[in-house]
Amino acid sequence: MRAWTQERYGSADALEFAEVERPVPGAREVLVRVHAAAVNAADWHLMRGDPYVARFALGLRRPKERIRGRDFAGVVEAVGDGVTELRTGDEVFGEAPGTFAEYVCAPVAATELKPARTGFAEAAAIPLAGNTALIGVRDLGRARPGARVLVNGASGGVGTFAVQLAKALGAEVTGVCGPRNGQLVLGLGADRVVDYTREDFTASQDRYDLVFDLVGNRSLGELRRILSPTGALVLSGGGVFEGGSVFGPMGLLLKGRLLSKISDRRLHVLTAQPRRENLAVLREFAESGVIAPVIGRTYPLAEADRALRYVEEGHARAKVVLSCLPPSGP
Structure with a gap:
């Protein structure tokens, strides 16, 4: 699969859109085909290892997590051991490390069914x-x-x-x-x-x-x-x-x-730990119209580096989202 990887801290120039091995879901995880991923300020902070004091947790010399991204929306491709809440074919959204990719393994504890009648881009904008x-x-x-x-x-x-x-x-x-x-x-x-x-x-x-x-x-x-x-x-x-x-x-x-x-x-x-219970509340709010995600810009997955540069400028309007599916044919 294709994913944005990083072997050293730095600007978006430190990222590489490379071919990597598709992950395999472990216990209490699901494999998701990512349709959309949101870009957050946390993504460029991690990319740069900024602030420096955070590197004690993120990795002193290089990021512990090689693939960037946190928010996702997509379709379950496979389930790991012990997963009963979700099944193959479910449309889901949630948080997991490594979502600037075609596939991601996500813990069930931070994954929920996607809000009905909500597009994948809008759903990806919600979790974090x-x-x-x-x-x-x-x-x-x-x-x-x-x-x-x-x-x-x-x-x-x-x-x-x-x-x-x-x-x-x-x-x-x-x-x-x-x-x-x-x-x-x-x-x-x-x-x-x-x-x-x-x-x-x-x-x-x-x-x-x-x-x-x-x-x-x-x-x-x-x-x-x-x-x-x-x-x-x-x-x-x-x-x-x-x-x-x-x-x-x-x-x-x-x-x-x-x-x-x-x-x-x-x-x-505030420390915002991802929780399935909160995703369920947000799903209900989205379905009832209480909240409506606002998307300021959308980029294809292949331009995630551009999206990160834009968010890093500090004046992004609402949410920035990546479309992770290849463009449809004519």
Whole structure:
């Protein structure tokens, strides 16, 4: 099969679209013919080994996982020992390492039936971003009817889901984004949009019951200043604004995690572990129209390097997806 492999850290130039052996599903795994795969910021961070401190987990000299990609949607080709939840021919979506490929072996614990009447590209856009948004808005942020929610980074992959989920839970939503994405965020249900190029949302007199920060370019003090007395601050990901290439966004996240344990119970650092139960919730939301994946750009699998360069620029709109099937004939 063809897949995007990587033997050293670096830019997208370090990737190679090569012929590799098709994987064989192990116990509690399924082999999936990948129809579509989403591109996430985590993919280029892993590609570059950035921030450097993360290499202790990712691989000191080179990535432990040779094939890039995490999100997928496709069709089950074979099942491993002990798999009863899924069978050959099922259309599925989920998370697994190595999805920038024609086939991937995925654990059943992170794989679910694809939402009905949802295309493979749209389904592939859901798992990582949708799960992150669900945990941040519902579980940690506890959005509820009448709550005031601010999403910083509302037009990105996670942000577009966070806005929709917060509205579905009855919250009043403010989305922070750039000027070209305001109408997109309003169309997703936001009650108000803040253009970060014209307005400093942390200097506002408004107070929020949940601040969901997906950018990482503001200090903890600035973000906590706009919380209501019982409000929650949820941190997830971000750029390299605090800590440089050594710590990257982990500088802010590590500080947040420390404070959350010793002095600030309203501060949460989000770790989004893939869970089949959450995929089932997201499937139901997609089938009922509560959430609709927004795809900004689509690339063929053979151009995954271009897609990663675009996402790495930091201004990708909503989700970027790879089409992993060969183009149909005339």
